Amino acid sequence: MAAWRSAATFPKPLGTCSNGETVHPLFPMFRRLASATLLSALLVLTTHSSDKPNFVLVMADDQGWGDMGYYGHPFVKTPHFDEMARSSLRFDRFYSAAPNCSPTRASVLTGRNPVRVNVLNHGRSMRPQDTTIAEALKTVGYATGHFGKWHVGSCQPISPVNPTNSGFDAWLSTPNFFDLDPVMSRNGIAEQMMGESSMVIVDAALEFICEQSDKGTPFLSIIWFGSPHSPFDAMGSDKQLYQGEEMAGYYREITAMDRAFGKLRNEIRKLEIHENTLLWYCSDNGGLNTETSGGREKKGSLYEGGLRVPAILEWPRRINNSRTTETPCVTSDIYPTLVEIAGARVANQFALDGVSLLELINGNTLNRSTGIGFWQYPHPGRLTYADRMMIALLEAQKQGLEHDPNGRLDLDAGKISKQYPENEFPGHSAWLEFPWKLHRIVDQGEETLELYNLISDSQETTNLHSQESSHTERMLAHLEEWQIAVMRSLNGKDY
Secondary structure, three states: OOOOOOOOOOOOOOEEEEOEEEEEEEOOOOOHHHHHHHHHHHHHHHOOOOOOOEEEEEEEEEOOOOOOHHHHHHHHHHHHHHHHHHOOEEEEEEEEEEEEEEEHHHHHHOOOOOOOOOOOOOOOOOOOOOOHHHHHHHOOOEEEEEEEEOOOOOOOOOOOOHHHHOOOOOEEEEEOOOOOEEEEEEEEEEOOOOOOOHHHHHHHHHHHHHHHHHHHOOOOEEEOOOOOOOOOOOOHHHOOOOOOOOHHHHHHHHHHHHHHHHHHHHHHHOOHHHEEEEEEEEEEOOOOOOOOOOOOOOOOOOOHHHHEEEEEEEEEOOOOOEEEEEEOEEEEHHHHHHHHHHHHOOOOOOOOOOOHHHHHOOOOOOOOOOEEEEEEEOOOOOOOHHHHHHHHHHHHHOOOOOOOOOOOOOOOOOOOOOOOOOOOOOOOEEEOOEEEEEEEEEEEEEEEEEEOOOOOOOOOOOOOOOHHHHHHHHHHHHHHHHHHHHHHHOOOOOO
């Protein structure tokens, strides 16, 4: 396993993994004082158990539904993803909760639609009032780590929405996408890393995994790649790949990501913990190529090409052969699924938009009690130049400062500073009751409705809302009821 390579000067005591490899354990972890109650402490002390499964959540940045070898892509090579797809539960109709990065990440962490938690667009911070999957699992003895793209808040040490204050014991993270030799924040300390970005964070995650495995502690490890997001800066050894092909740089990053994922999967096997480790892979939104996006349009759209993403789940103890499901699922389902599997109980759980997929994992039919809602609320994104931000933090800390005073701190992330109308539904929203999908587009007060049957019309080309008025009326009522509830959450009424 590769050793840490960084500019940091603090000492790192050596440790030994159960497979004999020498590692550098991660820097001592911060704890949220607000969650350090006597009850939670007792729960942590009494619920460590090797019977609890480990969770490894891996997510790509901008990989489209069809950008996989196992879906028959004409040239991209993904041998490790393909191997896992042959022995796992493959979701053929898996959706990101939003068509871009930050909102989807908020849905994974909270199980809630991102509009509820004020992540209305890219670069917007999550609210610290919401319970994250890391905080939920820590109550039943899990160690928690985050590695890679964060993008739901600051990675500065004093921020209320950095990974520490979102429940993670260990982290090597960056505010947005990252590429070769990135500067990253390890528990708030900026470090110059060396290597291909996907492998950098897999190596960091494996050190964390190895440490928890040796202690017999169940763990949650979230690994969020910065690939295949631009700028597509490949290692020299990869620059010959796919020469002459359109978007060659994009596909080089997918193959590099596949290589890092293969190392992750193989090392988990070497540690002999794979049987009871749930490894779940997906993308954060649709891809950049409409030809392989899995539907109409691509990233940034609520049509299928912007939301439908690749997803595979491996858990040998529960899934002993390859299965494929067409059941629609969404990234908001990850939180309630893991909470149920771990047996966690979240006090005062706010309304969830996801449902547990445990029945589906166990090979049974999943009957959702409600549809799946999507909403692009018209709100500007916030540019997040992670490389500049992290270099500035590194320079500030070299000068003896704890943080970059001119950088993004998001100290007011929990403030409810604006009230939105709860009877207006601007922007583009959609409601999925498979196979029917209803779009509601409100632009300057003008409403357009579109209804599609995704089985007969996967490209969403034939609008049936007039011919199928009963479906339109029913689904529109469900969509509006959901939107009212979402707006109440956005306005802080859950808290």
